[in-house]
Amino acid sequence: MSDGPAAGFFPAGRRTALTGWGRTAPSVAEVVTPMTREQVGAALRRRTERGVIARGLGRSYGDPAQNGGGIVLDMTAMNRVLDADLENGVVTVEAGVSLDRLIELFVPFGFFVPVSPGTRQVTVGGAIGADVHGKNHHAKGSFCDHVLAMDLLLADGTVRTVTPDGDPDLFWATAGGMGLTGIVLSAVVQMTPIETSLVSVDTDRTRDLDEAMALMAETDEKYTYTVAWLDCLAKGRNLGRSVITCGEFARLDELPAKKRGRALRFKSGTLATIPDLVPGRLPNKFTMGLFNELWYRKAPQHKVGQLQGITAFFHPLDLVQEWNRVYGKTGFLQYQFIVPFGREDALRQAVEKISAAGAPSSLTVLKRFGPGNPGYLSFPKPGWTLTLDFPTNTPGLVRLLHQLDELVLSNDGRMYLAKDSRMDPADLARMYPRLEEFRNVRAKVDPDGVFVSDQARRLGLA
Amino acid sequence: MKDALGAPQSLLILGGTSEIALHTARKLVAERVRRVVLAGRPSGALDAAAEDLRGRGAQVEVVAFDAAEPETHEKIVDEVFAGGDIDVVLLAFGVLGDQESDEQDPVAAAQVAQVNYVGGVSAGLSSVKALRRQGHGSLAVISSVAAERARKANFIYGSSKAGLDAFAQGLADKVHGTGIHVMVVRPGFVKTKMTEGMPDGPMATTPDVVADGIIKGLRRNATTVWVPGPLRFVFSALRHVPRPIFRKLPI
Ligand SMILES: Cc1cc2nc3c(=O)[nH]c(=O)nc-3n(C[C@H](O)[C@H](O)[C@H](O)COP(=O)(O)OP(=O)(O)OC[C@H]3O[C@@H](n4cnc5c(N)ncnc54)[C@H](O)[C@@H]3O)c2cc1C
Ligand SMILES: NC(=O)c1ccc[n+]([C@@H]2O[C@H](COP(=O)([O-])OP(=O)(O)OC[C@H]3O[C@@H](n4cnc5c(N)ncnc54)[C@H](OP(=O)(O)O)[C@@H]3O)[C@@H](O)[C@H]2O)c1
Numbered sequence: 001m002s003d004g005p006a007a008g009f010f011p012a013g014r015r016t017a018l019t020g021w022g023r024t025a026p027s028v029a030e031v032v033t034p035m036t037r038e039q040v041g042a043a044l045r046r047r048t049e050r051g052v053i054a055r056g057l058g059r060s061y062g063d064p065a066q067n068g069g070g071i072v073l074d075m076t077a078m079n080r081v082l083d084a085d086l087e088n089g090v091v092t093v094e095a096g097v098s099l100d101r102l103i104e105l106f107v108p109f110g111f112f113v114p115v116s117p118g119t120r121q122v123t124v125g126g127a128i129g130a131d132v133h134g135k136n137h138h139a140k141g142s143f144c145d146h147v148l149a150m151d152l153l154l155a156d157g158t159v160r161t162v163t164p165d166g167d168p169d170l171f172w173a174t175a176g177g178m179g180l181t182g183i184v185l186s187a188v189v190q191m192t193p194i195e196t197s198l199v200s201v202d203t204d205r206t207r208d209l210d211e212a213m214a215l216m217a218e219t220d221e222k223y224t225y226t227v228a229w230l231d232c233l234a235k236g237r238n239l240g241r242s243v244i245t246c247g248e249f250a251r252l253d254e255l256p257a258k259k260r261g262r263a264l265r266f267k268s269g270t271l272a273t274i275p276d277l278v279p280g281r282l283p284n285k286f287t288m289g290l291f292n293e294l295w296y297r298k299a300p301q302h303k304v305g306q307l308q309g310i311t312a313f314f315h316p317l318d319l320v321q322e323w324n325r326v327y328g329k330t331g332f333l334q335y336q337f338i339v340p341f342g343r344e345d346a347l348r349q350a351v352e353k354i355s356a357a358g359a360p361s362s363l364t365v366l367k368r369f370g371p372g373n374p375g376y377l378s379f380p381k382p383g384w385t386l387t388l389d390f391p392t393n394t395p396g397l398v399r400l401l402h403q404l405d406e407l408v409l410s411n412d413g414r415m416y417l418a419k420d421s422r423m424d425p426a427d428l429a430r431m432y433p434r435l436e437e438f439r440n441v442r443a444k445v446d447p448d449g450v451f452v453s454d455q456a457r458r459l460g461l462a
Numbered sequence: 463m464k465d466a467l468g469a470p471q472s473l474l475i476l477g478g479t480s481e482i483a484l485h486t487a488r489k490l491v492a493e494r495v496r497r498v499v500l501a502g503r504p505s506g507a508l509d510a511a512a513e514d515l516r517g518r519g520a521q522v523e524v525v526a527f528d529a530a531e532p533e534t535h536e537k538i539v540d541e542v543f544a545g546g547d548i549d550v551v552l553l554a555f556g557v558l559g560d561q562e563s564d565e566q567d568p569v570a571a572a573q574v575a576q577v578n579y580v581g582g583v584s585a586g587l588s589s590v591k592a593l594r595r596q597g598h599g600s601l602a603v604i605s606s607v608a609a610e611r612a613r614k615a616n617f618i619y620g621s622s623k624a625g626l627d628a629f630a631q632g633l634a635d636k637v638h639g640t641g642i643h644v645m646v647v648r649p650g651f652v653k654t655k656m657t658e659g660m661p662d663g664p665m666a667t668t669p670d671v672v673a674d675g676i677i678k679g680l681r682r683n684a685t686t687v688w689v690p691g692p693l694r695f696v697f698s699a700l701r702h703v704p705r706p707i708f709r710k711l712p713i
Contacts, residue, residue, distance in 0.1 A: 028641030068597025421466035
């Protein structure tokens, strides 16, 4: 244990209304943007009884990175790389650095982030807070499986260096702990070696959900990265038709000779920004039905070895900035759940219900998880995870989601806290059987509940 | 905290035995509301209301609150908020008075204003202060269509609601943009114990319908809710009727 930060100058906070990526349920907090550890410590000391929470890039869909009436620490100005071992790909970074930046900096040196969500506009702190997963979960686990150590500012103002071996309780309570154990100041991350910045992609189109599940079960062992995009509006025989993409970073010898000279080239950037003017009902059953149809038709029946860039394969949505504005003022929500292997029927029923409700889920993604890690509130466990996007003004949405909740619960499944914006607090303990253990660890390091978010209050998390 | 679909989890009712408020509470408890605080003058009816909501799965607290004692309001409200966040405050207390006899009894008439308007001012401000401290939440103030224009048949009650209504509108504008939402509810004639024994007014409605209007308004952060909706047009027309004619209208 080291000494706490010295008294620091306190950057002025602004009272600001914050939401998550879904742009629902705002609350007003004092947002402080510290640039140093000392400033984080100073902000912590200035807290009221409404407490403090860290915020990364606000890519969680609901309210875990907001704290009405209290202090929200916008960590994005703490974005320095503190150390990099380019031999072994071990980097020490401040928590506010984005995965986008890590990729930009280290791909040219032959290292990719160990785990990447569907957007790279997330911070390392947020990736730890939600213990995020990517297309490689079945092979490589989730983000915190690759975190070797982190510096955590605790409620009493001290900073502790936490490692999985040295302090497993605190480490695994922080991994997926939604910011409720303390402020991650910096982390040591094991990056993944790559020979090229291109991904060799195999694509398959399946006629229905069963075919998709069968194919995924078969291909998972062969590829590091797999995911299926599902057409949730297709009905009847086509129920759950999918486009499955599997990939592997290409080896140098897989590149055409003329490309080998700049095999590790990578350029971040975007194509467009959605203006904040969209009237509210752009994605609806009809536009989404059309979109899904096109996406499905566009995909090849079967194609192997296509070389794709990092953005095209991992983060196609990042090409358009602020795409959440497409949903207009009323916002949208994501519903991501997992059901264990052996409960394929539940998955089928879920897709049937969504299809029958005609709810326009634009981004429906199916993925197989491998074994989970010891994270008390970490989401992944072996099974199928389905991710759905719904505009909040979808008719009948409350009922549909309620039915899905029941289905998930009765099949030993759970929902992802980083996507949650509406789950029933009564379901929490059933979904996360280690909740009580999490609370015990937290009670030791934060007995007064200094670290608290709107989500924590809404769900009674801590 | 309201969820992404606008469903609140906690509710404070000022005027805990109000039929309109209790219908609203029952519907909200059937959705996501778990914590309900009933603030009112202690009575068997207040306890029974609490019991009823408990039976529906809510955790219910009962606190003593008298609208006619404004000096006590801030402390009472603060204690409720100290026990946990409140997503919605429903300011529901009110007295109708008896126009005919109150005209002969100035003190009784002033008591109507004391509860409906003065009590509304202190309870409304206390609530908004607490909501601002927590950074989110709604205050719904039950006014009345009677606030739109004072009628000779019930101007004592009407003027008290007019004061409350104007106060709540101003308050709503004052807090606009601070994350707090203030909504004015204007019901017409509602069949509750307040109007028991009176002949139904035009477009008479039920507390159940008013509750639906309140919940819908909360969900879309409305500034004004009329129940039933068309009364809005009736009353904006009445508002512009010239005095000599208005005076003679049988309303
Ligand atoms: C388009 C899109 C696709 C996505 N795809 C995936 C996916 O494939 N897989 C997946 O797992 N997730 C996915 N997500 C969700 C996203 O990865 C997580 O919500 C992630 O936590 C967001 O990181 P952030 O930096 O924006 O954190 P925020 O959303 O700001 O915060 C998330 C949580 O982390 C905590 N936190 C943030 N910084 C710190 C810190 N320094 N110390 C302590 N706690 C902290 C916060 O308190 C909060 O509880 C996706 C999101 C979007 C918008
Ligand atoms: N019914 C209608 O036609 C109608 C129409 C328009 C507007 N409104 C308004 O709607 C609101 C609710 O009325 P309602 O129809 O539900 O009638 P209600 O059941 O009679 O409710 C009135 C409530 O006000 C409370 N109250 C009165 N004086 C109080 C005081 N000094 N301190 C604390 N609480 C006090 C009453 O509590 P006690 O149990 O202690 O008396 C009762 O809970 C009122 O503001 C009313 O003016 C009603």
